[in-house]
Amino acid sequence: MCGLVGIVGNTDVAADIYDALTMLQHRGQDAAGIMTCRGGKFLQRKGEGLVRDVFRPHHMTQLLGSFGVGHVRYPTQGSSGTALAQPFYVNSPYGIALAHNGNLTNSESLSAGLFQSDLRHLNTDSDSEVLLNVFAHELQRLGKLVPGAEDIFTAIRALHRRCEGGYAAVAMIAKLGLVAFRDPNGIRPLVVGKRQQEDAKPEYMVASESVALDVLGFELVGDVAPGEAIFIDSSGDLHRAACADNPRLTPCIFEHVYFARPDSLIDGISVYKTRMRQGERLAKKVLSLRPDHDIDVVIPIPDTSRVAGQSLAYELGVKFREGFMKNRYIGRTFIMPGQSQRQKSVRQKLNPIPLEFGGKNVLLVDDSIVRGTTCGQIIQMARDAGANKVYFASAAPPVRYPNVYGIDMPAANELIAHGRTVGEICDLIGADWLVYQDLEDLFASSFEGNEAIEDFESSVFDGRYLAGTVDEAYLSSVEAARAEGSALRIAASQEGAVVGLHNDS
Numbered sequence: 001m002c003g004l005v006g007i008v009g010n011t012d013v014a015a016d017i018y019d020a021l022t023m024l025q026h027r028g029q030d031a032a033g034i035m036t037c038r039g040g041k042f043l044q045r046k047g048e049g050l051v052r053d054v055f056r057p058h059h060m061t062q063l064l065g066s067f068g069v070g071h072v073r074y075p076t077q078g079s080s081g082t083a084l085a086q087p088f089y090v091n092s093p094y095g096i097a098l099a100h101n102g103n104l105t106n107s108e109s110l111s112a113g114l115f116q117s118d119l120r121h122l123n124t125d126s127d128s129e130v131l132l133n134v135f136a137h138e139l140q141r142l143g144k145l146v147p148g149a150e151d152i153f154t155a156i157r158a159l160h161r162r163c164e165g166g167y168a169a170v171a172m173i174a175k176l177g178l179v180a181f182r183d184p185n186g187i188r189p190l191v192v193g194k195r196q197q198e199d200a201k202p203e204y205m206v207a208s209e210s211v212a213l214d215v216l217g218f219e220l221v222g223d224v225a226p227g228e229a230i231f232i233d234s235s236g237d238l239h240r241a242a243c244a245d246n247p248r249l250t251p252c253i254f255e256h257v258y259f260a261r262p263d264s265l266i267d268g269i270s271v272y273k274t275r276m277r278q279g280e281r282l283a284k285k286v287l288s289l290r291p292d293h294d295i296d297v298v299i300p301i302p303d304t305s306r307v308a309g310q311s312l313a314y315e316l317g318v319k320f321r322e323g324f325m326k327n328r329y330i331g332r333t334f335i336m337p338g339q340s341q342r343q344k345s346v347r348q349k350l351n352p353i354p355l356e357f358g359g360k361n362v363l364l365v366d367d368s369i370v371r372g373t374t375c376g377q378i379i380q381m382a383r384d385a386g387a388n389k390v391y392f393a394s395a396a397p398p399v400r401y402p403n404v405y406g407i408d409m410p411a412a413n414e415l416i417a418h419g420r421t422v423g424e425i426c427d428l429i430g431a432d433w434l435v436y437q438d439l440e441d442l443f444a445s446s447f448e449g450n451e452a453i454e455d456f457e458s459s460v461f462d463g464r465y466l467a468g469t470v471d472e473a474y475l476s477s478v479e480a481a482r483a484e485g486s487a488l489r490i491a492a493s494q495e496g497a498v499v500g501l502h503n504d505s
Helices: 014-023 057-062 107-116 127-140 149-162 254-259 271-289 306-316 339-349 373-384 422-429 439-447 472-504
Strands: 002-008 031-038 041-048 067-073 088-090 096-104 165-173 177-182 191-195 203-207 219-223 228-233 238-242 297-300 324-326 350-352 361-366 389-394 433-436
Touching: 002 014, 002 096, 002 165, 002 177, 014 031, 014 057, 014 067, 014 203, 031 096, 041 057, 067 096, 067 165, 067 177, 088 127, 096 107, 096 127, 107 127, 127 149, 127 165, 149 177, 149 228, 149 238, 177 203, 254 271, 254 439, 271 306, 271 361, 271 433, 271 439, 297 306, 306 361, 339 350, 339 373, 350 373, 361 373, 373 389, 373 422, 422 433
Parallel strands: 297 361, 361 389, 389 433
Antiparallel strands: 002 067, 002 203, 031 041, 031 067, 088 096, 096 165, 165 177, 177 228, 191 203, 191 219, 228 238, 324 350
Protein backbone atom coordinates (compact mmCIF):
# COMPACT_ATOMS: atom_id res chain seq x y z
CA MET A 1 0.00 0.00 0.00
CA CYS A 2 1.28 3.45 -0.89
CA GLY A 3 0.25 7.09 -0.77
CA LEU A 4 0.13 9.43 -3.77
CA VAL A 5 0.11 13.20 -4.16
CA GLY A 6 0.15 15.40 -7.24
CA ILE A 7 -0.20 19.20 -7.24
CA VAL A 8 -0.43 21.87 -9.93
CA GLY A 9 -0.03 25.28 -8.31
CA ASN A 10 0.78 28.88 -9.02
CA THR A 11 4.05 28.86 -7.08
CA ASP A 12 6.54 26.23 -5.93
CA VAL A 13 4.62 23.17 -4.70
CA ALA A 14 7.28 21.08 -2.93
CA ALA A 15 6.36 22.31 0.56
CA ASP A 16 2.69 21.48 -0.04
CA ILE A 17 3.60 18.01 -1.33
CA TYR A 18 5.71 17.45 1.78
CA ASP A 19 2.81 18.41 4.06
CA ALA A 20 0.43 16.18 2.11
CA LEU A 21 2.80 13.22 2.35
CA THR A 22 3.00 13.59 6.12
CA MET A 23 -0.79 13.22 6.18
CA LEU A 24 -0.45 10.01 4.16
CA GLN A 25 2.47 8.60 6.15
CA HIS A 26 0.23 5.84 7.50
CA ARG A 27 0.08 4.42 3.97
CA GLY A 28 3.81 3.72 3.79
CA GLN A 29 6.83 4.06 6.04
CA ASP A 30 9.50 2.35 3.94
CA ALA A 31 10.42 5.17 1.56
CA ALA A 32 9.35 8.60 0.34
CA GLY A 33 9.97 10.74 -2.72
CA ILE A 34 9.13 14.09 -4.29
CA MET A 35 9.75 15.17 -7.89
CA THR A 36 8.98 18.62 -9.25
CA CYS A 37 9.25 20.21 -12.68
CA ARG A 38 10.64 23.64 -13.45
CA GLY A 39 11.43 24.95 -16.91
CA GLY A 40 11.03 21.48 -18.37
CA LYS A 41 13.58 19.92 -16.00
CA PHE A 42 12.77 17.42 -13.26
CA LEU A 43 14.16 17.86 -9.76
CA GLN A 44 13.90 15.03 -7.25
CA ARG A 45 14.68 13.78 -3.79
CA LYS A 46 13.81 10.29 -2.57
CA GLY A 47 15.10 7.72 -0.12
CA GLU A 48 14.29 5.16 2.53
CA GLY A 49 12.57 6.23 5.72
CA LEU A 50 9.79 8.50 6.92
CA VAL A 51 8.95 11.75 5.18
CA ARG A 52 10.54 13.79 7.98
CA ASP A 53 13.79 11.82 7.64
CA VAL A 54 14.08 11.80 3.84
CA PHE A 55 13.58 15.55 3.33
CA ARG A 56 15.72 18.20 5.02
CA PRO A 57 15.40 21.99 4.57
CA HIS A 58 18.22 22.10 2.03
CA HIS A 59 16.48 19.45 -0.04
CA MET A 60 13.24 21.40 -0.08
CA THR A 61 14.89 24.60 -1.30
CA GLN A 62 16.15 22.71 -4.35
CA LEU A 63 12.77 21.20 -5.30
CA LEU A 64 11.51 24.08 -7.40
CA GLY A 65 8.56 24.10 -9.76
CA SER A 66 4.84 24.80 -9.88
CA PHE A 67 3.82 21.17 -10.38
CA GLY A 68 5.07 17.95 -8.91
CA VAL A 69 4.29 14.51 -7.50
CA GLY A 70 5.03 12.77 -4.22
CA HIS A 71 4.93 9.20 -2.94
CA VAL A 72 5.20 7.21 0.29
CA ARG A 73 5.51 3.44 0.13
CA TYR A 74 5.88 0.31 2.06
CA PRO A 75 7.29 -2.74 0.31
CA THR A 76 5.14 -5.21 -1.57
CA GLN A 77 6.15 -8.85 -1.98
CA GLY A 78 8.98 -8.23 0.50
CA SER A 79 10.78 -5.71 -1.73
CA SER A 80 12.51 -2.72 -0.27
CA GLY A 81 15.35 -0.28 -0.85
CA THR A 82 16.09 3.19 -2.20
CA ALA A 83 16.19 1.86 -5.78
CA LEU A 84 12.46 1.20 -5.52
CA ALA A 85 11.56 4.54 -3.96
CA GLN A 86 9.26 6.53 -6.21
CA PRO A 87 8.55 8.53 -8.37
CA PHE A 88 10.15 6.70 -11.32
CA TYR A 89 11.27 8.56 -14.43
CA VAL A 90 11.79 7.96 -18.16
CA ASN A 91 13.22 10.56 -20.54
CA SER A 92 11.37 9.33 -23.64
CA PRO A 93 8.99 10.63 -24.74
CA TYR A 94 8.94 14.18 -23.38
CA GLY A 95 10.18 13.22 -19.90
CA ILE A 96 7.64 11.47 -17.68
CA ALA A 97 7.68 10.82 -13.94
CA LEU A 98 5.14 8.54 -12.26
CA ALA A 99 4.15 7.38 -8.79
CA HIS A 100 1.86 4.40 -8.31
CA ASN A 101 -0.26 2.71 -5.66
CA GLY A 102 -1.41 -0.87 -6.24
CA ASN A 103 -0.20 -3.92 -8.11
CA LEU A 104 -0.33 -5.17 -11.69
CA THR A 105 -1.21 -8.85 -11.79
CA ASN A 106 0.19 -9.25 -15.31
CA SER A 107 3.45 -7.35 -14.79
CA GLU A 108 5.58 -10.34 -15.79
CA SER A 109 4.05 -10.64 -19.27
CA LEU A 110 4.01 -6.84 -19.61
CA SER A 111 7.73 -6.70 -18.78
CA ALA A 112 8.48 -9.24 -21.49
CA GLY A 113 6.40 -7.33 -24.01
CA LEU A 114 8.00 -4.01 -23.14
CA PHE A 115 11.43 -5.45 -23.92
CA GLN A 116 10.63 -7.67 -26.90
CA SER A 117 8.08 -5.53 -28.72
CA ASP A 118 8.29 -2.02 -27.33
CA LEU A 119 12.12 -2.05 -27.03
CA ARG A 120 12.04 -0.49 -23.60
CA HIS A 121 14.47 -1.33 -20.81
CA LEU A 122 13.36 -1.86 -17.20
CA ASN A 123 15.84 -1.20 -14.44
CA THR A 124 13.95 -2.77 -11.52
CA ASP A 125 11.40 -5.51 -10.90
CA SER A 126 8.83 -2.95 -9.76
CA ASP A 127 5.45 -3.04 -11.47
CA SER A 128 5.37 0.74 -11.04
CA GLU A 129 8.20 0.99 -13.56
CA VAL A 130 6.21 -1.33 -15.82
CA LEU A 131 3.16 0.93 -15.57
CA LEU A 132 5.28 4.00 -16.34
CA ASN A 133 6.82 2.41 -19.44
CA VAL A 134 3.48 1.17 -20.75
CA PHE A 135 2.13 4.71 -20.48
CA ALA A 136 5.28 6.17 -22.07
CA HIS A 137 5.19 3.71 -24.97
CA GLU A 138 1.50 4.29 -25.69
CA LEU A 139 2.09 8.04 -25.65
CA GLN A 140 5.12 7.75 -27.91
CA ARG A 141 3.20 5.67 -30.45
CA LEU A 142 1.01 8.68 -31.17
CA GLY A 143 4.00 10.54 -32.58
CA LYS A 144 2.91 13.99 -31.41
CA LEU A 145 5.51 16.67 -30.72
CA VAL A 146 3.14 18.38 -28.29
CA PRO A 147 0.34 16.01 -27.25
CA GLY A 148 -2.96 17.44 -26.08
CA ALA A 149 -5.46 16.21 -23.53
CA GLU A 150 -7.18 13.82 -25.96
CA ASP A 151 -3.83 12.31 -26.95
CA ILE A 152 -3.04 11.62 -23.30
CA PHE A 153 -6.46 10.06 -22.80
CA THR A 154 -5.91 7.87 -25.86
CA ALA A 155 -2.67 6.58 -24.33
CA ILE A 156 -4.41 5.81 -21.04
CA ARG A 157 -7.19 3.95 -22.85
CA ALA A 158 -4.51 1.74 -24.39
CA LEU A 159 -2.86 1.35 -20.98
CA HIS A 160 -6.10 0.11 -19.44
CA ARG A 161 -6.43 -2.47 -22.21
CA ARG A 162 -2.93 -3.80 -21.47
CA CYS A 163 -2.71 -3.56 -17.67
CA GLU A 164 -4.56 -5.78 -15.21
CA GLY A 165 -4.90 -5.47 -11.46
CA GLY A 166 -5.59 -2.65 -9.03
CA TYR A 167 -3.80 0.64 -9.50
CA ALA A 168 -3.97 4.38 -9.08
CA ALA A 169 -1.25 6.61 -10.47
CA VAL A 170 -0.18 10.20 -10.73
CA ALA A 171 2.32 11.34 -13.34
CA MET A 172 3.77 14.53 -14.73
CA ILE A 173 4.97 15.22 -18.23
CA ALA A 174 7.71 17.85 -18.61
CA LYS A 175 6.34 21.21 -19.73
CA LEU A 176 2.88 19.70 -20.33
CA GLY A 177 1.24 19.10 -16.95
CA LEU A 178 -0.06 16.54 -14.48
CA VAL A 179 -1.87 13.26 -15.24
CA ALA A 180 -3.79 11.00 -12.84
CA PHE A 181 -5.74 7.81 -13.49
CA ARG A 182 -7.42 4.94 -11.68
CA ASP A 183 -7.93 1.30 -12.62
CA PRO A 184 -11.25 0.31 -14.29
CA ASN A 185 -12.44 -1.42 -11.11
CA GLY A 186 -11.62 1.49 -8.81
CA ILE A 187 -9.80 -0.83 -6.42
CA ARG A 188 -7.22 1.67 -5.25
CA PRO A 189 -8.48 5.10 -4.10
CA LEU A 190 -7.79 8.48 -5.68
CA VAL A 191 -9.43 11.87 -5.07
CA VAL A 192 -9.12 15.31 -6.65
CA GLY A 193 -9.37 18.71 -4.99
CA LYS A 194 -9.32 22.39 -5.94
CA ARG A 195 -7.99 25.48 -4.19
CA GLN A 196 -9.07 28.91 -5.37
CA GLN A 197 -7.12 31.95 -4.28
CA GLU A 198 -8.11 35.53 -4.99
CA ASP A 199 -6.94 36.92 -8.34
CA ALA A 200 -5.20 33.67 -9.25
CA LYS A 201 -5.83 30.59 -11.33
CA PRO A 202 -7.28 27.62 -9.45
CA GLU A 203 -4.80 25.10 -8.13
CA TYR A 204 -5.46 21.36 -8.29
CA MET A 205 -4.40 18.40 -6.25
CA VAL A 206 -4.87 14.63 -6.50
CA ALA A 207 -4.19 12.32 -3.56
CA SER A 208 -4.89 8.85 -2.23
CA GLU A 209 -7.10 10.20 0.55
CA SER A 210 -9.10 13.37 1.11
CA VAL A 211 -7.32 14.08 4.39
CA ALA A 212 -4.29 15.22 2.37
CA LEU A 213 -6.47 17.87 0.71
CA ASP A 214 -7.90 19.10 4.00
CA VAL A 215 -4.59 20.10 5.57
CA LEU A 216 -3.71 22.30 2.58
CA GLY A 217 -7.08 24.00 2.16
CA PHE A 218 -8.11 22.18 -1.00
CA GLU A 219 -11.82 21.61 -1.47
CA LEU A 220 -12.73 18.05 -2.32
CA VAL A 221 -14.10 17.98 -5.88
CA GLY A 222 -14.69 14.24 -5.77
CA ASP A 223 -13.18 10.87 -6.52
CA VAL A 224 -11.42 9.94 -9.70
CA ALA A 225 -13.91 7.47 -11.15
CA PRO A 226 -12.94 3.91 -12.10
CA GLY A 227 -11.16 4.02 -15.45
CA GLU A 228 -11.18 7.82 -15.46
CA ALA A 229 -8.16 9.98 -16.27
CA ILE A 230 -7.47 13.57 -15.29
CA PHE A 231 -5.10 15.94 -17.07
CA ILE A 232 -4.20 19.37 -15.71
CA ASP A 233 -2.27 21.21 -18.41
CA SER A 234 0.48 23.79 -18.02
CA SER A 235 -2.11 26.56 -18.24
CA GLY A 236 -3.90 25.17 -15.19
CA ASP A 237 -6.96 23.88 -17.05
CA LEU A 238 -8.55 20.64 -15.85
CA HIS A 239 -9.55 17.94 -18.36
CA ARG A 240 -11.37 14.72 -17.46
CA ALA A 241 -12.34 11.68 -19.53
CA ALA A 242 -13.63 8.14 -19.07
CA CYS A 243 -10.92 5.88 -20.49
CA ALA A 244 -12.10 2.32 -19.76
CA ASP A 245 -14.63 0.27 -21.70
CA ASN A 246 -16.57 -1.33 -18.85
CA PRO A 247 -15.70 0.43 -15.58
CA ARG A 248 -17.08 -0.86 -12.27
CA LEU A 249 -16.75 0.71 -8.86
CA THR A 250 -15.45 -2.13 -6.67
CA PRO A 251 -13.13 -0.45 -4.14
CA CYS A 252 -10.92 -2.33 -1.70
CA ILE A 253 -12.87 -2.78 1.52
CA PHE A 254 -9.67 -3.25 3.51
CA GLU A 255 -9.18 0.51 3.12
CA HIS A 256 -12.24 0.95 5.34
CA VAL A 257 -11.07 -1.71 7.78
CA TYR A 258 -7.45 -0.75 8.27
CA PHE A 259 -5.52 1.47 5.89
CA ALA A 260 -7.42 4.71 5.44
CA ARG A 261 -7.51 7.40 8.12
CA PRO A 262 -10.90 7.72 9.80
CA ASP A 263 -11.10 11.41 8.82
CA SER A 264 -10.92 10.56 5.11
CA LEU A 265 -13.71 10.34 2.55
CA ILE A 266 -13.18 7.60 -0.03
CA ASP A 267 -15.67 7.07 -2.86
CA GLY A 268 -18.08 9.32 -1.01
CA ILE A 269 -17.90 7.17 2.12
CA SER A 270 -16.85 8.48 5.52
CA VAL A 271 -14.30 6.02 6.87
CA TYR A 272 -15.17 7.18 10.39
CA LYS A 273 -18.88 6.42 10.01
CA THR A 274 -18.10 3.11 8.32
CA ARG A 275 -16.05 2.00 11.32
CA MET A 276 -18.81 3.15 13.66
CA ARG A 277 -21.26 0.96 11.77
CA GLN A 278 -18.78 -1.94 11.94
CA GLY A 279 -18.83 -1.68 15.73
CA GLU A 280 -22.62 -1.46 15.85
CA ARG A 281 -23.08 -4.57 13.74
CA LEU A 282 -20.41 -6.46 15.65
CA ALA A 283 -22.23 -5.63 18.89
CA LYS A 284 -25.45 -7.11 17.49
CA LYS A 285 -23.58 -10.31 16.71
CA VAL A 286 -22.10 -10.46 20.21
CA LEU A 287 -25.57 -10.01 21.70
CA SER A 288 -27.05 -12.68 19.44
CA LEU A 289 -24.37 -15.19 20.41
CA ARG A 290 -24.09 -14.24 24.07
CA PRO A 291 -27.18 -12.31 25.22
CA ASP A 292 -26.12 -12.87 28.85
CA HIS A 293 -22.49 -11.87 28.32
CA ASP A 294 -20.28 -11.01 31.29
CA ILE A 295 -18.14 -8.36 29.55
CA ASP A 296 -17.08 -5.63 31.98
CA VAL A 297 -15.14 -3.37 29.63
CA VAL A 298 -14.30 -2.92 25.93
CA ILE A 299 -10.68 -2.00 25.21
CA PRO A 300 -9.45 -1.15 21.70
CA ILE A 301 -6.05 -2.07 20.34
CA PRO A 302 -4.80 1.32 19.15
CA ASP A 303 -5.39 2.97 16.79
CA THR A 304 -7.54 1.75 13.90
CA SER A 305 -10.00 -0.18 16.07
CA ARG A 306 -10.84 2.73 18.36
CA VAL A 307 -13.89 4.01 16.45
CA ALA A 308 -15.42 0.53 16.05
CA GLY A 309 -14.66 -0.20 19.70
CA GLN A 310 -16.48 2.90 20.90
CA SER A 311 -19.70 2.08 19.07
CA LEU A 312 -19.40 -1.60 20.06
CA ALA A 313 -19.18 -0.67 23.74
CA TYR A 314 -22.10 1.75 23.45
CA GLU A 315 -24.36 -0.85 21.83
CA LEU A 316 -23.38 -3.44 24.45
CA GLY A 317 -23.99 -0.98 27.28
CA VAL A 318 -20.57 -1.53 28.84
CA LYS A 319 -17.65 0.76 29.63
CA PHE A 320 -15.16 1.77 26.97
CA ARG A 321 -11.63 2.31 28.24
CA GLU A 322 -8.19 2.94 26.82
CA GLY A 323 -6.24 0.04 28.28
CA PHE A 324 -3.11 0.26 26.14
CA MET A 325 -0.83 3.24 25.73
CA LYS A 326 0.88 3.41 22.37
CA ASN A 327 4.45 4.41 21.66
CA ARG A 328 3.94 6.48 18.51
CA TYR A 329 7.57 6.21 17.48
CA ILE A 330 7.28 2.54 16.58
CA GLY A 331 6.04 1.71 13.07
CA ARG A 332 3.10 -0.50 12.20
CA THR A 333 3.87 -4.14 12.97
CA PHE A 334 1.96 -5.06 9.80
CA ILE A 335 4.85 -3.51 7.84
CA MET A 336 7.74 -5.05 9.78
CA PRO A 337 9.93 -7.19 7.48
CA GLY A 338 10.46 -10.20 9.74
CA GLN A 339 8.45 -12.12 12.31
CA SER A 340 11.01 -11.60 15.09
CA GLN A 341 10.95 -7.84 14.51
CA ARG A 342 7.14 -7.82 14.58
CA GLN A 343 7.06 -9.72 17.88
CA LYS A 344 9.66 -7.49 19.48
CA SER A 345 7.95 -4.32 18.31
CA VAL A 346 4.59 -5.25 19.90
CA ARG A 347 6.05 -4.97 23.41
CA GLN A 348 7.80 -1.75 22.45
CA LYS A 349 4.66 -0.33 20.87
CA LEU A 350 1.95 -1.07 23.47
CA ASN A 351 2.03 -0.87 27.25
CA PRO A 352 -1.01 -1.95 29.31
CA ILE A 353 -2.62 0.05 32.13
CA PRO A 354 -3.15 -2.57 34.90
CA LEU A 355 -5.93 -0.53 36.51
CA GLU A 356 -8.17 -1.15 33.49
CA PHE A 357 -7.56 -4.91 33.46
CA GLY A 358 -7.34 -6.01 37.08
CA GLY A 359 -10.05 -8.61 37.89
CA LYS A 360 -12.17 -7.71 34.85
CA ASN A 361 -13.64 -9.64 31.94
CA VAL A 362 -12.19 -7.70 29.03
CA LEU A 363 -13.30 -7.60 25.40
CA LEU A 364 -10.33 -6.55 23.26
CA VAL A 365 -11.23 -5.12 19.84
CA ASP A 366 -8.98 -4.97 16.80
CA ASP A 367 -9.65 -4.00 13.20
CA SER A 368 -8.60 -7.44 11.90
CA ILE A 369 -6.47 -10.49 12.62
CA VAL A 370 -3.84 -11.32 10.01
CA ARG A 371 -1.05 -13.57 11.26
CA GLY A 372 -2.41 -13.82 14.78
CA THR A 373 0.92 -13.48 16.53
CA THR A 374 0.40 -9.84 17.48
CA CYS A 375 -3.05 -10.34 19.01
CA GLY A 376 -1.77 -13.44 20.81
CA GLN A 377 0.89 -11.34 22.51
CA ILE A 378 -1.60 -8.61 23.35
CA ILE A 379 -3.98 -11.14 24.91
CA GLN A 380 -1.12 -12.40 27.08
CA MET A 381 -0.28 -8.80 28.02
CA ALA A 382 -3.90 -8.35 29.17
CA ARG A 383 -3.68 -11.49 31.31
CA ASP A 384 -0.35 -10.35 32.77
CA ALA A 385 -2.01 -7.03 33.63
CA GLY A 386 -4.58 -8.89 35.76
CA ALA A 387 -7.55 -9.55 33.45
CA ASN A 388 -9.91 -12.26 34.67
CA LYS A 389 -11.07 -13.31 31.19
CA VAL A 390 -9.90 -12.01 27.83
CA TYR A 391 -12.35 -12.05 24.93
CA PHE A 392 -11.34 -10.88 21.46
CA ALA A 393 -13.44 -9.23 18.72
CA SER A 394 -12.36 -8.55 15.13
CA ALA A 395 -14.15 -5.75 13.28
CA ALA A 396 -13.39 -7.65 10.06
CA PRO A 397 -14.09 -11.24 9.00
CA PRO A 398 -11.34 -13.89 9.05
CA VAL A 399 -8.46 -13.01 6.70
CA ARG A 400 -8.03 -16.28 4.80
CA TYR A 401 -6.44 -15.34 1.46
CA PRO A 402 -3.51 -13.21 0.25
CA ASN A 403 -4.02 -9.81 -1.37
CA VAL A 404 -2.68 -9.25 -4.89
CA TYR A 405 -3.74 -5.64 -5.50
CA GLY A 406 -1.09 -3.73 -3.62
CA ILE A 407 -1.29 -4.86 0.01
CA ASP A 408 1.66 -6.95 1.18
CA MET A 409 -0.66 -9.53 2.73
CA PRO A 410 1.22 -12.69 3.79
CA ALA A 411 1.07 -15.92 1.87
CA ALA A 412 -1.95 -18.07 2.68
CA ASN A 413 0.02 -20.42 4.93
CA GLU A 414 1.05 -17.45 7.10
CA LEU A 415 -2.55 -16.34 7.69
CA ILE A 416 -3.87 -17.72 10.94
CA ALA A 417 -7.43 -18.07 9.59
CA HIS A 418 -6.45 -19.96 6.44
CA GLY A 419 -7.86 -23.48 6.71
CA ARG A 420 -8.88 -23.06 10.36
CA THR A 421 -12.16 -22.73 12.20
CA VAL A 422 -12.91 -19.84 14.54
CA GLY A 423 -12.55 -22.22 17.50
CA GLU A 424 -9.10 -23.30 16.37
CA ILE A 425 -8.03 -19.69 15.90
CA CYS A 426 -9.34 -18.83 19.36
CA ASP A 427 -7.18 -21.57 20.88
CA LEU A 428 -4.10 -20.47 18.96
CA ILE A 429 -4.29 -16.82 20.05
CA GLY A 430 -5.12 -17.80 23.64
CA ALA A 431 -8.46 -16.00 23.98
CA ASP A 432 -11.35 -17.15 26.16
CA TRP A 433 -13.73 -16.35 23.30
CA LEU A 434 -13.35 -15.00 19.77
CA VAL A 435 -15.92 -13.30 17.57
CA TYR A 436 -15.48 -12.10 13.99
CA GLN A 437 -17.52 -9.63 11.97
CA ASP A 438 -19.66 -11.29 9.30
CA LEU A 439 -18.73 -10.36 5.73
CA GLU A 440 -22.33 -9.34 4.97
CA ASP A 441 -22.26 -6.92 7.90
CA LEU A 442 -18.90 -5.53 6.82
CA PHE A 443 -20.29 -4.89 3.34
CA ALA A 444 -23.44 -3.31 4.77
CA SER A 445 -21.33 -0.96 6.92
CA SER A 446 -19.76 0.46 3.76
CA PHE A 447 -22.68 0.16 1.34
CA GLU A 448 -24.66 2.45 3.64
CA GLY A 449 -22.22 5.23 2.80
CA ASN A 450 -22.55 4.92 -0.98
CA GLU A 451 -25.21 2.68 -2.49
CA ALA A 452 -23.84 3.36 -5.99
CA ILE A 453 -20.98 0.96 -5.29
CA GLU A 454 -21.63 -2.31 -7.12
CA ASP A 455 -19.36 -4.54 -5.07
CA PHE A 456 -16.24 -4.48 -2.94
CA GLU A 457 -12.85 -6.01 -3.57
CA SER A 458 -12.81 -8.37 -0.60
CA SER A 459 -10.52 -11.16 -1.77
CA VAL A 460 -8.65 -11.39 1.54
CA PHE A 461 -11.91 -12.56 3.12
CA ASP A 462 -13.63 -14.55 0.38
CA GLY A 463 -10.97 -15.38 -2.22
CA ARG A 464 -12.84 -13.55 -5.02
CA TYR A 465 -10.26 -11.79 -7.20
CA LEU A 466 -12.15 -9.29 -9.33
CA ALA A 467 -9.37 -8.02 -11.61
CA GLY A 468 -6.88 -9.90 -13.73
CA THR A 469 -6.17 -13.60 -13.97
CA VAL A 470 -5.43 -14.73 -10.43
CA ASP A 471 -5.07 -18.51 -10.25
CA GLU A 472 -3.03 -20.94 -8.15
CA ALA A 473 0.00 -20.55 -10.41
CA TYR A 474 -0.07 -16.77 -10.00
CA LEU A 475 -0.51 -16.98 -6.22
CA SER A 476 2.39 -19.44 -6.01
CA SER A 477 4.63 -17.07 -7.97
CA VAL A 478 3.68 -14.18 -5.70
CA GLU A 479 4.40 -16.29 -2.63
CA ALA A 480 7.81 -17.28 -3.98
CA ALA A 481 8.70 -13.68 -4.86
CA ARG A 482 7.57 -12.49 -1.47
CA ALA A 483 9.63 -15.12 0.36
CA GLU A 484 12.74 -14.26 -1.67
CA GLY A 485 12.27 -10.54 -1.13
CA SER A 486 11.71 -10.96 2.60
CA ALA A 487 14.87 -13.04 2.92
CA LEU A 488 16.88 -10.36 1.11
CA ARG A 489 15.43 -7.63 3.32
CA ILE A 490 16.22 -9.48 6.52
CA ALA A 491 19.73 -10.28 5.31
CA ALA A 492 20.30 -6.63 4.38
CA SER A 493 18.95 -5.53 7.76
CA GLN A 494 21.28 -7.88 9.62
CA GLU A 495 24.23 -6.82 7.50
CA GLY A 496 23.43 -3.20 8.20
CA ALA A 497 23.28 -3.88 11.93
CA VAL A 498 26.69 -5.56 11.83
CA VAL A 499 28.23 -2.76 9.79
CA GLY A 500 26.73 -0.18 12.11
CA LEU A 501 28.14 -1.94 15.17
CA HIS A 502 31.57 -2.15 13.54
CA ASN A 503 31.56 1.53 12.71
CA ASP A 504 30.44 2.51 16.20
CA SER A 505 33.23 0.51 17.77
